[in-house]
Amino acid sequence: MPDTAAAPFVPSAIIGADLPRIDGPLKTTGIAQYAADYHFPNMAHGVAVTSTIASGTIRSIDAGKAEKMPGVLFVLTHENIDSVYRMAPGGRGGRTSEARPPLIDNEISYWGQYVALVLAETYEQALAASAAIKVDYVQTAPNLDRKLDDPQTDALPLRTESKRGDVASAFASAAVKIDQTYITPAETHNPMEMHATVAVWEDPKFTLYETSQGVVNHQHVMAETLGVPRENIQVITRFLGSGFGGKLFPWPHSALAAVAAKHLNRPVKLSVNRRQMFTNVGHRPRTQQHIQLGANAQGKLVSLRHDYRNQTSLHDDIRENCGEATPFLYSTPNLLVTSALVRRNIGTPTPMRGPGAVPGLFALESAIDELTIALKQDPVAFRIAHDTLIDESTGHPFSSRHLKECLETGAKQFGWEKYTPAVGSMKRGDKVIGWGVAAASWGAFRGASEAAVALLSDGTVRVSSGCQDVGTGTYTIYAQIVSDRTGIPIDRIRVVLGDSSLVPGPTSGGSVATATVLPSIAEATDNAIKVALTTATTTPDSPFHGKPADSLAFHEGRVHIKTQPASSGTPYQEILKAAKVQAANGEGKSGPLGADPKAQGYSTHSFGVQFVEVEYDPEIAHLRVSRVLSVIDGGRIINRKTAANQILGAVVMGVGMGLLEQTLYSPKTGQPINGNFADYLVPTHADCPKIEVTFLDHPDPILGEYGARGIGEIGLAGIAPAITNALHHATGIRVRELPITIESLLNT
Numbered sequence: 100m101p102d103t104a105a106a107p108f109v110p111s112a113i114i115g116a117d118l119p120r121i122d123g124p125l126k127t128t129g130i131a132q133y134a135a136d137y138h139f140p141n142m143a144h145g146v147a148v149t150s151t152i153a154s155g156t157i158r159s160i161d162a163g164k165a166e167k168m169p170g171v172l173f174v175l176t177h178e179n180i181d182s183v184y185r186m187a188p189g190g191r192g193g194r195t196s197e198a199r200p201p202l203i204d205n206e207i208s209y210w211g212q213y214v215a216l217v218l219a220e221t222y223e224q225a226l227a228a229s230a231a232i233k234v235d236y237v238q239t240a241p242n243l244d245r246k247l248d249d250p251q252t253d254a255l256p257l258r259t260e261s262k263r264g265d266v267a268s269a270f271a272s273a274a275v276k277i278d279q280t281y282i283t284p285a286e287t288h289n290p291m292e293m294h295a296t297v298a299v300w301e302d303p304k305f306t307l308y309e310t311s312q313g314v315v316n317h318q319h320v321m322a323e324t325l326g327v328p329r330e331n332i333q334v335i336t337r338f339l340g341s342g343f344g345g346k347l348f349p350w351p352h353s354a355l356a357a358v359a360a361k362h363l364n365r366p367v368k369l370s371v372n373r374r375q376m377f378t379n380v381g382h383r384p385r386t387q388q389h390i391q392l393g394a395n396a397q398g399k400l401v402s403l404r405h406d407y408r409n410q411t412s413l414h415d416d417i418r419e420n421c422g423e424a425t426p427f428l429y430s431t432p433n434l435l436v437t438s439a440l441v442r443r444n445i446g447t448p449t450p451m452r453g454p455g456a457v458p459g460l461f462a463l464e465s466a467i468d469e470l471t472i473a474l475k476q477d478p479v480a481f482r483i484a485h486d487t488l489i490d491e492s493t494g495h496p497f498s499s500r501h502l503k504e505c506l507e508t509g510a511k512q513f514g515w516e517k518y519t520p521a522v523g524s525m526k527r528g529d530k531v532i533g534w535g536v537a538a539a540s541w542g543a544f545r546g547a548s549e550a551a552v553a554l555l556s557d558g559t560v561r562v563s564s565g566c567q568d569v570g571t572g573t574y575t576i577y578a579q580i581v582s583d584r585t586g587i588p589i590d591r592i593r594v595v596l597g598d599s600s601l602v603p604g605p606t607s608g609g610s611v612a613t614a615t616v617l618p619s620i621a622e623a624t625d626n627a628i629k630v631a632l633t634t635a636t637t638t639p640d641s642p643f644h645g646k647p648a649d650s651l652a653f654h655e656g657r658v659h660i661k662t663q664p665a666s667s668g669t670p671y672q673e674i675l676k677a678a679k680v681q682a683a684n685g686e687g688k689s690g691p692l693g694a695d696p697k698a699q700g701y702s703t704h705s706f707g708v709q710f711v712e713v714e715y716d717p718e719i720a721h722l723r724v725s726r727v728l729s730v731i732d733g734g735r736i737i738n739r740k741t742a743a744n745q746i747l748g749a750v751v752m753g754v755g756m757g758l759l760e761q762t763l764y765s766p767k768t769g770q771p772i773n774g775n776f777a778d779y780l781v782p783t784h785a786d787c788p789k790i791e792v793t794f795l796d797h798p799d800p801i802l803g804e805y806g807a808r809g810i811g812e813i814g815l816a817g818i819a820p821a822i823t824n825a826l827h828h829a830t831g832i833r834v835r836e837l838p839i840t841i842e843s844l845l846n847t
């Protein structure tokens with residue numbers, strides 16, 4: 100197996116260290132500047148006006164009163180935007196969120212769509228004037244049906260996502276069958292930091308201070324949308340107050356702010372407010388998933404069918420890839436995964452942490468639980484029995500799959516030997532205890548990246564790349580890799596990220612950033628070291644002058660004779676000073692996994708298992724998630740603290756998915772009726788269980804030298820079904836539509 104063939108690379112103790120974020124002090128002291136924190140002299144403020152219907156057209160828009168209000172500079176609408184700036188659809192040279200540019204015509208396809216942008220001297224003036232804009236609509240009946248059956252969609256052939264064997268005959272002849280539909284609601288990303296753009300126009304260049312999970316992609320899309328060369332767009336995102344996927348791709352407000360800045364020839368700030376966060380910047384779409392499982396009399400899964408559909412908007416085809424993990428998670432000879440899109444008068448959806456896999460695993464791991472109950476099998480043992488080291492959808496071996504070890508380790512740590520399967524059979528005082536388990540999976544990817552490292556003559560290092568830190572710890576990981584290879588302590592390494600004018604880095608999405616950036620940082624560091632060593636041999640005042648460069652080594656920040664200890668060497672900055680140079684510079688460039696010959700013929704994924712305990716108080720129908728144990732097979736862990744933090748946060752988000760989160764749209768108007776922080780519930784401290792996280796820490800030999808895979812998303816996969824499985828164990832109630840509500844608990 101590839102695992103045993105791992106390169107004999109031994110990283111230093113800094114890799115895997117329990118290291119706090121290097122940008123932590125900047126954030127906790129308020130020095131860190133987020134996009135909306137930027138202020139410029141003469142800055143104007145924008146407030147967007149949004150539609151109050153979900154379907155129809157604008158008959159007329161009256162900005163006359165608003166335009167005369169104090170401080171108002173301009174009102175942008177679909178009637179005048181073309182004369183102000185002609186925008187083009189983005190999305191050819193980068194990925195955009197919405198294909199249609201904002202304010203392009205008078206058509207309304209969802210409640211909350213931008214219909215005007217008011218620009219004023221102050222935010223308050225813009226806000227006041229925005230309330231004075233009168234829009235007259237021609238309404239048509241919106242399609243807001245929560246049931247994702249749809250005559251139009253149903254008439255079209257389903258898209259086949261994965262297929263092997265013959266599910267129909269295998270299911271027909273199966274001894275034990277599960278045939279159920281599972282539903283996950285629309286969920287809204289609610290990062291603390293709302294989306295915002297501060298746009299600055301300095302002919303011929305736009306500078307956009309952005310809330311972006313991908314500054315380089317944002318630059319590419321904006322260059323297309325605004326029709327200017329890429330070098331005339333600079334996107335800056337130094338810090339992010341999280342994103343969860345909502346900030347992956349540009350949203351229309353960014354282009355609106357840029358257009359306004361050029362038109363006014365003034366910097367413009369445009370923030371998306373919390374209410375607009377529920378309509379204008381994406382959401383996880385509602386899904387409806389039909390699963391058919393068939394097992395033979397011996398308890399072997401012989402047939403697995405997963406048909407899913409998800410809601411998308413009228414103009415964009417966003418597929419929530421619910422079958423992400425279905426084709427390869429368990430061994431089965433017959434399998435079919437199909438999908439369909441269903442259009443609704445709701446804004447465009449977008450990836451949300453573990454897109455597809457997370458709602459998909461709710462369905463699959465619920466159905467597997469139902470099957471194990473029907474088979475009277477232990478849910479852990481069933482999953483172990485159906486483990487496979489070959490991806491049966493492709494026939495390729497996994498680069499590194501330890502799902503069985505996750506299950507065994509988790510069962511041991513959770514105390515699964517005490518599990519008694521009968522419903523309501525486990526008690527603690529007056530409370531009924533329920534235990535549930537579910538598997539987790541998320542793709543392991545690596546994209547292209549560049550990095551630049553400068554070993555500076557003042558003894559510090561600067562490492563830079565056009566990546567960004569969502570809050571996950573990317574800054575810290577850059578410093579760790581440089582420190583690992585140079586022996587220079589973390590506090591002397593300065594990381595510069597979040598600027599599209601740096602050498603290009605990847606988007607922080609799909610849990611790809613860590614695996615993607617590591618090879619480029621490593622190469623850039625090694626190249627900078629090479630330059631330092633060459634400088635040492637070619638500088639007359641250097642103690643190593645005239646020596647062959649390959650007789651030297653670089654450790655603990657010193658250049659030394661390879662055969663002698665680092666302590667005998669010379670600090671590199673002394674050599675640079677002797678050479679009268681400011682820096683030894685190195686660049687690194689690494690390609691995507693798909694182009695790596697070493698990765699051909701492997702299936703690359705991360706795995707995990709979630710064990711959940713719920714406490715149920717039958718007297719008052721009170722349900723609480725009391726304990727979660729998460730065992731993650733995510734490759735080598737680069738930073739234990741930030742990695743554990745990713746899983747802890749994801750588990751909390753999973754409690755929200757199981758018990759609280761859902762965006763409810765008015766069935767009449769399409770307005771999110773809980774579109775605010777008071778009514779859209781996310782877990783508070785009181786809702787949080789005791790959480791334990793275990794990383795197996797097996798380096799993936801295919802992903803790269805460090806063997807790291809991403810771990811930003813997998814922690815959420817499997818939590819919601821483990822909760823509903825535990826609820827069933829405690830109460831016998833099977834919840835197939837999230838979230839679990841008080842009504843479903845009382846329905847016994």
Ligand code: MOS
Pocket residue numbers: 312342343344345347450451452453454607608609610812
């Ligand atoms: Mo993640 S949904 O790719 O930010």
